[in-house]
Amino acid sequence: MKLYYSNASPFARKVLVAAHELGLADRIELVTVTVTPTAASAEVVAANPLSKIPTLVTDDGQAIYDSRVIVDYLDTLTPRALAPRSGAERFAILTELAAADGLLDAALLARYEQMFRPEPLRWTDWAEGQLDKVRRTLDHFEGLTLKAEGEVGILEIAVACGLGYLDFRFASEDWRTSRPKLAAFYAAFSQRPAWPITDPAR
Amino acid sequence: MKLYYSNASPFARKVLVAAHELGLADRIELVTVTVTPTAASAEVVAANPLSKIPTLVTDDGQAIYDSRVIVDYLDTLTPRALAPRSGAERFAILTELAAADGLLDAALLARYEQMFRPEPLRWTDWAEGQLDKVRRTLDHFEGLTLKAEGEVGILEIAVACGLGYLDFRFASEDWRTSRPKLAAFYAAFSQRPAWPITDPAR
Numbered sequence: 001m002k003l004y005y006s007n008a009s010p011f012a013r014k015v016l017v018a019a020h021e022l023g024l025a026d027r028i029e030l031v032t033v034t035v036t037p038t039a040a041s042a043e044v045v046a047a048n049p050l051s052k053i054p055t056l057v058t059d060d061g062q063a064i065y066d067s068r069v070i071v072d073y074l075d076t077l078t079p080r081a082l083a084p085r086s087g088a089e090r091f092a093i094l095t096e097l098a099a100a101d102g103l104l105d106a107a108l109l110a111r112y113e114q115m116f117r118p119e120p121l122r123w124t125d126w127a128e129g130q131l132d133k134v135r136r137t138l139d140h141f142e143g144l145t146l147k148a149e150g151e152v153g154i155l156e157i158a159v160a161c162g163l164g165y166l167d168f169r170f171a172s173e174d175w176r177t178s179r180p181k182l183a184a185f186y187a188a189f190s191q192r193p194a195w196p197i198t199d200p201a202r
Numbered sequence: 203m204k205l206y207y208s209n210a211s212p213f214a215r216k217v218l219v220a221a222h223e224l225g226l227a228d229r230i231e232l233v234t235v236t237v238t239p240t241a242a243s244a245e246v247v248a249a250n251p252l253s254k255i256p257t258l259v260t261d262d263g264q265a266i267y268d269s270r271v272i273v274d275y276l277d278t279l280t281p282r283a284l285a286p287r288s289g290a291e292r293f294a295i296l297t298e299l300a301a302a303d304g305l306l307d308a309a310l311l312a313r314y315e316q317m318f319r320p321e322p323l324r325w326t327d328w329a330e331g332q333l334d335k336v337r338r339t340l341d342h343f344e345g346l347t348l349k350a351e352g353e354v355g356i357l358e359i360a361v362a363c364g365l366g367y368l369d370f371r372f373a374s375e376d377w378r379t380s381r382p383k384l385a386a387f388y389a390a391f392s393q394r395p396a397w398p399i400t401d402p403a404r
Contacts, residue, residue, distance in 0.1 A: 036331075037328060037331045037332065038327045038328060038330070038331035039331070040331075040334065040335075040338075045338060048301070049301060049335070049338035049339040049341065049342040050301060050304040050305070050308070050335050050338070050339060051335065051338070052304060052335075062290070062293070062294065063297060064293055064297050065297055065300050065301075066300040066303075066304065068270075068300075069293065069296045069297055069300050072293070072296065073293050076288075086278075088264070091264070091266055091271065091274070091275050092264065094266075094271045094274065095265060095266050095267055095271055098267050098268040098270075098271050099250070099251060099252060099267075101268075102252040102254060102268065103252075106252070117325055117328065118325065121323045121324070121325045122323070123319055123320065123323045125240045126239060126240060126319065128240070129238075129239045129240035129241070129242075130239065132242065133242075133251070133252050133253065133254075136242075136247060136251035136252070136253070137251040137252060139251065140251040
């Protein structure tokens with residue numbers, strides 16, 4: 001399988017960490033690409049008209065995206081399950097996963113606003129509105145019980161990718177002080193083998 | 203069930219049309235709310251820290267979001283299936299659905315750029331980059347076979363919501379001329395009972 005990828009993309013990291021946790025990483029060839037919201041990549045567009053990463057192409061040539069669908073797909077390739085397959089528990093986890101993905105979407109929009117957009121066109125209210133989404137969602141996650149040892153699930157992976165992205169791009173955002181449970185979870189999750197090898201700052 | 207909803211949200215429309223197609227609409231109480239990227243709704247935040255709609259709250263008080271998860275959930279409540287339950291066919295459909303959702307995300311970002319952001323802070327390259335994603339994805343959908351009669355699936359519903367949103371918010375975007383198959387699909391889909399009653403312009 002081929003994964004269109006960028007080191008700095010937290011959604012791509014989520015897929016790659018999931019692949020490592022499932023023992024599938026050595027079946028995935030990483031193709032590093034550069035995409036921005038204003039400049040498509042012809043190579044990615046050939047598989048995904050949105051020109052977004054991560055995009056997976058299977059050995060049969062089938063394109064699979066977005067990150068949530070890729071993880072769902074990888075999750076069918078091994079006996080281990082990253083998410084409950086059915087029942088109320090499944091929708092509880094999928095909803096928390098949507099919160100984690102929404103946190104990442106909001107953080108990326110804030111990042112584009114603060115760094116990518118030409119300086120005279122930046123709008124503080126927009127970036128702050130997105131960061132408020134991030135902060136409220138972190139407060140919500142502080143109330144969950146997340147495990148960092150043993151067989152972790154996709155929710156733990158996604159939350160860790162969110163926290164890692166904040167450390168990577170919003171270093172001045174002190175998310176730990178008022179959220180000791182999340183801080184402890186992240187410190188423990190960072191010890192997993194998949195974490196340092198997918199570190200965007202490595 | 204309670205659905206936090208706005209008439210103008212194409213993601214909310216997708217959920218509501220899916221509920222109609224599944225015969226579940228009369229079990230859903232619509233709660234109309236106003237959310238913007240810079241102003242959260244306290245009522246929505248109580249169920250979803252992202253303050254995004256659609257957000258569903260079940261009769262047991264469980265919050266379910268985002269739109270994709272809500273549709274997946276509704277799809278378990280009746281024998282009829284809006285998406286294949288497993289296999290390669292499932293991931294093909296989920297990927298096309300991600301394209302349709304990505305089209306809506308891009309259209310919404312273009313809309314925010316062109317109408318919501320203060321005029322002096324607008325960046326043409328950003329709006330055009332998002333609209334390019336929309337157009338490429340429409341070109342891609344033109345190559346699919348979408349059915350508008352009988353038991354439609356979630357992909358057909360999502361594509362129709364994308365096309366309806368373009369007509370609603372980007373009336374000057376002539377998406378039909380170069381895409382006759384999509385135009386015919388949309389004309390036929392618009393005849394379904396769920397369509398006029400969820401029309402944002404009604």
